[in-house]
Amino acid sequence: MADAAALARRPGPVPAVDRAAGILLALGNGQGDASLSDLARRLRIHKSTAHGILATLARHRFVDRNPETRRYRLGPALAALGRAAVDRQDLGALARPHLVRLRRLSGETATLHLRDGSGSVILASEESANQLKVVAPPGYRLPPDAGAVAKVLRAFGPGEAGWPARLPAYTPRSVRDPARYRQELLRVRRAGVAVDDMEYLSGVRAISAPVFRGTPGRDAEAIGALSIVGVSARLSPAALRRLAGPLRDAAQALSAALAPDAGGSPPRPVRKGFRGEGRARG
Known part of the structure; x- marks a missing residue:
């Protein structure tokens, strides 16, 4: 009824x-x-x-x-939209084997997010087989500055334009001070991964790595992020450290598959980096 x-x-x-x-x-x-x-x-x-x-x-x-x-x-605008739709479908298909492997390796949900306006959207995911899990349906949008995905897109993104004076407090563990957040982004650029320790959702941890179109140059902008996300009872800080290498390798392999000579387009340069910017490591 x-x-x-x-x-x-x-x-x-x-x-x-x-x-x-x-x-x-x-x-x-x-x-x-x-x-x-x-x-x-x-x-x-x-x-x-x-x-x-x-x-x-x-x-x-x-x-x-x-x-x-x-x-x-x-008209030509329809052709451009059609190409964009096909590109997303191709990217999802290219990411699928990496998502499956990351899910098997971690036992948790693996996702591919793409930039979407000021936030991000899930393009593809492989959900954990556990009964208690993080659900990540394709099409679900994350708000700006939410979790590890946002850190990756900020760290390998267009700098500080449009940043709020105070960052949102999603949980009591959220980093709200822009100066502290900026230092976190420097660490993300050096490490090539970002960690969310229950900063976006209470009881949920995540780790993300940037995806580029090809091998990134110093000022390349990430088009998205590969992530592993799970409940904190299983996904401990030690587990995140253990998964950092395989996740980074998967993101680099997916980026290489999107290189210009593999049918993609070159990465778009960043207009302005954030202050104190370090050298990117994919």
Whole structure:
């Protein structure tokens, strides 16, 4: 009964977005380009409505209009989005063997996070077989400055732009002082791994290593992080130290698979490092 009530409250489609999606699908059905009249007829909408939607899609290059024939076709922005989606799928597939090995080695959950705005998002994971475990579903987003992943992305990232005056207190163990956090990031750059000792979630420890597109230069920016995360009762500080080497090796191997000569693109340089920056070690 509760499920039926939740389903009844679920919002329906937004008409304008639904029609825009219909136009894109109609143009991508393999029949080539189409006129305004064709599209309005297929979607059973007024020509004025179709014209407004097409004008908006054209503004963002999702469709192109041939000025001579006045016919529409799919635009280059869709191709760019498609490539981005394929790149993420490929990265998840490349990471899978490393995630499986790290899960088997540690007995805990292994994840691959990618940068996502100011935070990060889980692209792929292999969860622990233990009944008591950290669940890490793909698509789950971590907030800025949350745990070991955030330390890696900060340490091998674009510097201090946008840092808050005080860092968030997720748990009583969270590092809130920016000066102390900066020193922690220097240690992360030297060690090539970051540790979260119950700083984001009480009773949970984690260790993360940076993933780059290829072998990183001094100012390379990490695109994401490989991590091992588990309950503190099993994942002790000693266990984190033991797992640091294998995790670092896995992150380096995944980075090498993303090198330009392996089909990736070169790493994006950091615009400005944080003060006191040390040399990166992958």
